[in-house]
Amino acid sequence: MSQRAAQVLEAVDAVAGYTTYIDLIRPLIQGKQIVSTAMKKEIDRVSAALDLALAGTSCAVVSSGDPGVYAMAGLVLEMCRERSIAIGGTDNPDNGDQLCIEIVPGIPALCSGASLLGAPLTHDFAAISLSDLLTPWETIEARLEAAASADFVIVIYNPKSRRRADHLTRAQQIIMAHRDPSTPVGIVTGAMRENQRISLTTLEQLHQAEVDMQTTVFVGNSNTFCYDGYMVTPRGYSKKYNINK
Amino acid sequence: MSQRAAQVLEAVDAVAGYTTYIDLIRPLIQGKQIVSTAMKKEIDRVSAALDLALAGTSCAVVSSGDPGVYAMAGLVLEMCRERSIAIGGTDNPDNGDQLCIEIVPGIPALCSGASLLGAPLTHDFAAISLSDLLTPWETIEARLEAAASADFVIVIYNPKSRRRADHLTRAQQIIMAHRDPSTPVGIVTGAMRENQRISLTTLEQLHQAEVDMQTTVFVGNSNTFCYDGYMVTPRGYSKKYNINK
Numbered sequence: 481m482s483q484r485a486a487q488v489l490e491a492v493d494a495v496a497g498y499t500t501y502i503d504l505i506r507p508l509i510q511g512k513q514i515v516s517t518a519m520k521k522e523i524d525r526v527s528a529a530l531d532l533a534l535a536g537t538s539c540a541v542v543s544s545g546d547p548g549v550y551a552m553a554g555l556v557l558e559m560c561r562e563r564s565i566a567i568g569g570t571d572n573p574d575n576g577d578q579l580c581i582e583i584v585p586g587i588p589a590l591c592s593g594a595s596l597l598g599a600p601l602t603h604d605f606a607a608i609s610l611s612d613l614l615t616p617w618e619t620i621e622a623r624l625e626a627a628a629s630a631d632f633v634i635v636i637y638n639p640k641s642r643r644r645a646d647h648l649t650r651a652q653q654i655i656m657a658h659r660d661p662s663t664p665v666g667i668v669t670g671a672m673r674e675n676q677r678i679s680l681t682t683l684e685q686l687h688q689a690e691v692d693m694q695t696t697v698f699v700g701n702s703n704t705f706c707y708d709g710y711m712v713t714p715r716g717y718s719k720k721y722n723i724n725k
Numbered sequence: 726m727s728q729r730a731a732q733v734l735e736a737v738d739a740v741a742g743y744t745t746y747i748d749l750i751r752p753l754i755q756g757k758q759i760v761s762t763a764m765k766k767e768i769d770r771v772s773a774a775l776d777l778a779l780a781g782t783s784c785a786v787v788s789s790g791d792p793g794v795y796a797m798a799g800l801v802l803e804m805c806r807e808r809s810i811a812i813g814g815t816d817n818p819d820n821g822d823q824l825c826i827e828i829v830p831g832i833p834a835l836c837s838g839a840s841l842l843g844a845p846l847t848h849d850f851a852a853i854s855l856s857d858l859l860t861p862w863e864t865i866e867a868r869l870e871a872a873a874s875a876d877f878v879i880v881i882y883n884p885k886s887r888r889r890a891d892h893l894t895r896a897q898q899i900i901m902a903h904r905d906p907s908t909p910v911g912i913v914t915g916a917m918r919e920n921q922r923i924s925l926t927t928l929e930q931l932h933q934a935e936v937d938m939q940t941t942v943f944v945g946n947s948n949t950f951c952y953d954g955y956m957v958t959p960r961g962y963s964k965k966y967n968i969n970k
Contacts, residue, residue: 481727481728482726482727482832483726487910488835491962498736521961523962531735538965546832546836546839546840546843548836548838548840548843548845548846548847549836549839549840549846550847550960551847553843553844553847553959554844554847554848554958554959554960555847555956555962556844557843557844557952557955558957558959558960558962560942560952560953561801561950561952561953561957566953567952567953567955568953569954578953581955582840583839583840583843583844584840585836585837585839585840586832586836587727587791587830587831587836588833588836590835591793591794591830591832592793593829594791594793594794594828594830595792595793595798595828595830596793596828598798598802598828599792599793599798599799599801599828600793600808601794602793602794602795602796602800602853603795603798603799603851603854603860604852604854604865605851605852606849606850606851606852606858606877607849607850608849609848609849609852612958613963614962615848615849615961620849622875622876623849623876623877625823625841625876626871626872626874626875626877627851627871627872629869629871630867630870630871630872631864631867631868632851632868632871632872632886641840657813662772670970692818697731697826705806707802707805707806708805708806708812708900709810709813709814710826712799712802712803712806712814712861713799714799714800714803715795715800715803715859716802716859716860717767717800717859717918720790
């Protein structure tokens with residue numbers, strides 16, 4: 481957790497979040513009002529947080545990783561617009577007509593996961609969620625196709641959904657039409673948590689990988705290699721310079 | 726800086742980094758050996774760090790943001806391979822035959838910048854560097870084209886190079902062939918530093934934006950909107966649910 485995140489948690493009156501995340505920070509939020517709801521109740525949670533804040537009870541909405549990457553920051557702002565709540569930043573906290581909003585950045589799963597694998601993201605990459613709860617599957621397929629064809633490293637969020645088991649296999653097929661079957665693939669589940677699992681495989685073996693809802697999948701580009709158990713996408717120094725000096 | 730990054734800086738004997746970054750952390754590294762070099766001397770710096778570590782002087786290689794996103798982690802691992810240095814993780818630090826490597830994740834510019842703009846990255850996005858020092862310009866154009874056509878939010882790193890001024894204008898042209906000229910664009914320079922500058926513009930005005938080598942540009946997707954000065958890419962809740970409850 482960043483220093484700023486710790487400061488904000490210390491300062492607020494209330495904390496809203498999915499139960500699992502609340503449990504991870506419970507020692508830090510003793511005595512504060514807790515708005516804890518189950519997964520998929522995001523709208524209720526944000527709605528309650530906004531109601532509290534509008535009534536003068538400052539409230540932190542917590543999520544894992546970075547709040548701006550497939551997480552809660554967007555929904556908070558979306559709901560402010562829907563409810564026509566005037567908002568402003570922390571640079572002008574005394575403006576009584578505006579709800580003061582601060583988004584505290586964090587380390588996203590794509591960075592924590594990458595650091596455990598080595599350095600798969602040292603070149604251009606695309607982040608794609610396979611969840612079709614809020615996005616048409618055709619859009620997801622088109623993005624996989626575009627990212628694969630232009631040789632982006634591909635970071636896959638939500639590789640497994642509760643409703644369908646074949647999303648990752650379909651993604652594998654789309655990517656393999658453009659990329660060598662031996663392309664390195666890194667799989668990280670529960671990065672930096674007690675259940676952390678890391679494995680390296682290849683694109684052609686990806687359908688056999690064990691993934692769940694806490695898993696992030698990293699598919700290398702055409703230059704990605706493995707060395708001593710690390711997955712590395714080179715920036716291109718060795719082509720340009722005599723690196724071996 | 727994360728707690729782990731602070732712990733590692735405390736523990737090491739030496740620190741290697743671009744002078745600007747060394748200056749930012751100088752109070753934390755009093756008394757340690759410093760390997761400080763100018764920009765574009767990355768290979769010399771990593772080479773010196775590896776020499777120190779192989780001789781038994783533990784050394785941290787520092788960069789800004791996250792070390793795995795367009796930064797130094799990849800080069801460290803690349804050079805280990807080029808020099809055939811056996812490496813291993815911190816889970817087995819007593820293996821004398823291996824150089825022990827730890828990559829400490831951080832908050833990348835794409836997250837710190839996004840948090841200052843609002844929530845532009847709440848849906849699928851592509852990160853593309855416009856630097857053609859180590860990447861052919863044709864590859865960069867192909868990636869811009871692919872990302873634009875599949876409606877990715879696009880995060881542009883290195884929008885301005887010392888050698889060429891027209892990269893960003895060319896990127897604008899490519900993206901505008903697929904996306905509305907009024908698409909919101911957020912521009913963040915020096916996120917979280919003293920020289921921090923934030924502005925919102927549109928895709929059709931992007932060529933007039935003031936950018937430098939510390940700037941990150943965020944081009945919205947077809948659903949991105951601005952509200953009260955915040956840039957937001959919705960996840961799609963408002964289409965799926967009655968968000969206004």
